[in-house]
Amino acid sequence: MAAAIAAAxxxxxxxxxxxxxxxxxxxxxxxxxxxxxTFPFPLIDKWRxxxxxxxxxxxLNYQSIGSGGGITQHMEKTVNFAxxxxxxxxxxxxxxxxxxxIPETLGAVTVAYNIPEVPGxxxxxxxxxxxxxxxxxxxxxDDGRIASHNPGANxxxxxxxxxxxxxxxxxxxxxxxxxSGVSGEFEERIGRGKSVPWPGGVSNAGNEGxxxxxxxxxxxxxxxxxxxxxxxxxxxxxxxxxxxxxxVEPTIESIRAASSGAAAALPAAIxxxxxxxxxxxxxxxxxxxxxxxxxxxxxDLGEVADSIDEAHAIVHLINWMLTSGQEHAEPLLYVPLxxxxxxxxxxxxxxxxxxxxxVWAAAAESPFGDGMSAQAPGTGNGTGGDTGVGAAGxxxxxxxxxxxxxxxxxxxxxxxxxxxALLPTASGSAFMAAFNGIYYSFSPAVADLERQSPELRxxxxxxxxxxxxxxPLMSLSGGTEAGTVAMGSLVIALNAGLYAAAPAAAxxxxxxxxxxxx
Numbered sequence: 001m002a003a004a005i006a007a008a009x010x011x012x013x014x015x016x017x018x019x020x021x022x023x024x025x026x027x028x029x030x031x032x033x034x035x036x037x038t039f040p041f042p043l044i045d046k047w048r049x050x051x052x053x054x055x056x057x058x059x060l061n062y063q064s065i066g067s068g069g070g071i072t073q074h075m076e077k078t079v080n081f082a083x084x085x086x087x088x089x090x091x092x093x094x095x096x097x098x099x100x101x102i103p104e105t106l107g108a109v110t111v112a113y114n115i116p117e118v119p120g121x122x123x124x125x126x127x128x129x130x131x132x133x134x135x136x137x138x139x140x141x142d143d144g145r146i147a148s149h150n151p152g153a154n155x156x157x158x159x160x161x162x163x164x165x166x167x168x169x170x171x172x173x174x175x176x177x178x179x180s181g182v183s184g185e186f187e188e189r190i191g192r193g194k195s196v197p198w199p200g201g202v203s204n205a206g207n208e209g210x211x212x213x214x215x216x217x218x219x220x221x222x223x224x225x226x227x228x229x230x231x232x233x234x235x236x237x238x239x240x241x242x243x244x245x246x247x248v249e250p251t252i253e254s255i256r257a258a259s260s261g262a263a264a265a266l267p268a269a270i271x272x273x274x275x276x277x278x279x280x281x282x283x284x285x286x287x288x289x290x291x292x293x294x295x296x297x298x299x300d301l302g303e304v305a306d307s308i309d310e311a312h313a314i315v316h317l318i319n320w321m322l323t324s325g326q327e328h329a330e331p332l333l334y335v336p337l338x339x340x341x342x343x344x345x346x347x348x349x350x351x352x353x354x355x356x357x358x359v360w361a362a363a364a365e366s367p368f369g370d371g372m373s374a375q376a377p378g379t380g381n382g383t384g385g386d387t388g389v390g391a392a393g394x395x396x397x398x399x400x401x402x403x404x405x406x407x408x409x410x411x412x413x414x415x416x417x418x419x420x421a422l423l424p425t426a427s428g429s430a431f432m433a434a435f436n437g438i439y440y441s442f443s444p445a446v447a448d449l450e451r452q453s454p455e456l457r458x459x460x461x462x463x464x465x466x467x468x469x470x471x472p473l474m475s476l477s478g479g480t481e482a483g484t485v486a487m488g489s490l491v492i493a494l495n496a497g498l499y500a501a502a503p504a505a506a507x508x509x510x511x512x513x514x515x516x517x518x
Contacts (some may be wrong), residue, residue: 013076024058024313032314035063036070036083037170038207040293043105044083046328047321054320058313064206068168068194070490074099074296077304080314085170086194087273098299100269100352102345104321106259106335108250109174109289110229110236113221115141117154119235124149124247126240127182127288129282133221134162134179136199141219143301149240149247156219160410162201163213163222168194169292171207175223178279209462223289226250227333242280242288254287255335269348270299290305295321295345302355308362311354322346398446402460410468425477425484470494 018310024030034044041064047061063069067084074082075096084432087101112132113123129145132138138145142155165172175193180187190196202220204213207228229236238247248254258281267273273294280288295318298304301311322345326336350360399410449456470491478481 008261021316021319023055024316025309026055026057028057028309030058030313032058032060032062032081032310032317033079034060034070034081034083035065035079036296037067037085037293038064039067039085039107039109039171039291040083040105040175040334041207042227042231042332043329043334046332047325050325050328051317051320054315055340060317064208065199066165066167066194066206067170067173071096071168071296077298080301080304080310081318083293084296085291085292086173087276087294088296090274093272096296096298098270099328100297100299100345100348101267101273102269102295102297102318102322102348103266103292103337103341104295104345105329105337106255106290106292106325107333108226108255108258108287109171109178109223109291110234111221111225111249111289112211112224112229112234114216114218114235115156115158116218121238121249123153123235123237126244127179128459130237130239131179131183131186133160134164134198134503135183135189136162147255153481156442158219161217161220162198163210163217163220164198164201165205165210165223166203167205169206170194170291170293171223172196174279174289177277177428178289181280200221207239223449226255230333239258239288241284241286242282243284246284248285248287250287250289252330252333252335254285255290257281257283258286258288258290259292259335259338259341266344269344292341297352299348299351300353300355301359302353305354308354308357308359311352312362315349315352315359319346319349378482398460399464402457402464410464413468414471424479425481427481428484428488431488432433466498467495470498479490 041062044060044062048062052059062083063079065073067086070079070082070084071088071092073079075092083104088096088099111118111125115123126148126149128140129149132145139160140157141160143158147153147155173192176186176190176192176196179190180192190198191263202213202217204210205476207224210222211224211228211232211234214220214224214232224234226236228234236250239247240246241248259278260283266276276292278290278292281290297314299319301314305311305314322342326342352359354362399414402410446460473491473494474484474487477487
């Protein structure tokens with residue numbers, strides 16, 4: 001570990017330039033294939049059009065086949081990347097190791113209905129009542145349990161026609177995740193999943209199919225992504241919030257309110273996202289059926305790309321989606337990612353490889369010839385930050401595992417040092433980029449071993465303690481280039497002495513002593 005730190009430091013402090021991810025080679029044409037969730041399809045299709053305006057040599061072919069189909073194609077390696085509203089399960093992760101979960105946008109699942117007597121939006125429902133409708137226990141629109149939420153509404157004496165997805169669907173996962181959380185009976189009988197055993201009703205494939213069925217079927221009710229309901233003029237319910245204090249309309253503001261506290265608890269892109277959910281979030285104005293949706297990308301694109309140039313085009317496209325492309329989200333009723341959430345993906349992209357070669361570095365205007373970009377987290381092109389695989393996820397994975405939480409004072413001290421003493425200077429930024437490039441090559445595996453072995457965790461804590469005590473010296477740099485180089489060199493020398501010279505001297509002394517005794 002000390003050798004890696006010293007090597008990365010030497011490389012990082014030797015350069016001050018920041019690399020920029022350049023666009024795909026204009027002399028080449030690229031066709032990128034992707035598939036998956038219908039939930040974000042309107043936004044992905046908008047991205048396809050807008051990105052092609054800027055980079056006409058790159059075309060995106062996205063098949064809106066549902067999250068289940070997207071995950072299957074990702075596991076079978078028949079697409080360059082996939083999209084899903086439901087994080088991969090442990091068994092799916094085993095079938096597709098080294099998969100990154102990259103949040104792409106935030107959206108909401110609406111409860112759309114077709115009641116001729118109630119033509120506009122605004123029918124009020126709470127979670128338990130909605131669960132009973134899809135369990136088949138509430139079968140008529142004038143049922144007292146619906147009427148109790150809608151005093152004075154002209155509810156008809158007509159049979160309810162539930163409409164649900166027939167395909168494996170992340171929208172279904174979000175919807176059933178919500179209903180399972182508000183109804184113990186629903187959780188027991190139906191449960192959460194991309195495909196579940198609905199007790200009755202009508203089924204159709206995709207958000208498009210459910211929306212079309214609800215629009216053409218009087219007295220029906222179904223669940224569709226907000227953009228589909230809005231674009232087709234469908235009526236949708238106002239759902240009771242998680243606090244039980246108000247009925248909330250699905251809007252940009254209410255989805256943003258539901259997601260406002262999510263960023264701090266989200267994992268790094270390379271880690272497992274099983275169980276991540278923002279449904280039924282607390283707050284007066286939080287819409288309760290809100291969700292993140294994700295892109296799935298192999299950490300080594302040699303799995304699915306034909307060349308490093310194609311891998312570069314994939315990385316550039318996704319980086320654009322997470323940065324410039326976010327401006328297209330709100331007009332389509334998706335919530336742009338908060339910067340801290342977008343960084344989960346943009347940080348991770350800096351460490352994507354093609355058959356072991358850094359894609360970012362190979363495609364960047366970098367002073368390094370070693371396959372690592374000098375771009376610092378938090379600078380240039382929207383990348384970097386605290387939550388992704390880059391600065392925090394890669395640089396702090398071992399410490400986070402050693403101390404049990406990313407909120408540990410030792411981990412927070414590392415981040416504060418990075419943000420206040422290193423990133424403000426070009427040399428410190430270059431050091432962090434080079435350091436992360438080497439450190440991330442082994443830190444995920446070490447962190448996994450730590451989680452499995454308390455003994456190893458204790459050993460790592462003991463080993464990193466001297467280094468942690470030396471790092472505060474960087475606060476004496478004064479925030480200048482000269483100070484950063486000087487104090488950085490001192491810290492490297494101290495750690496080289498602690499981890500290399502001192503053990504070597506001790507071993508040499510012990511060997512000579514044993515020889516004399518012999």
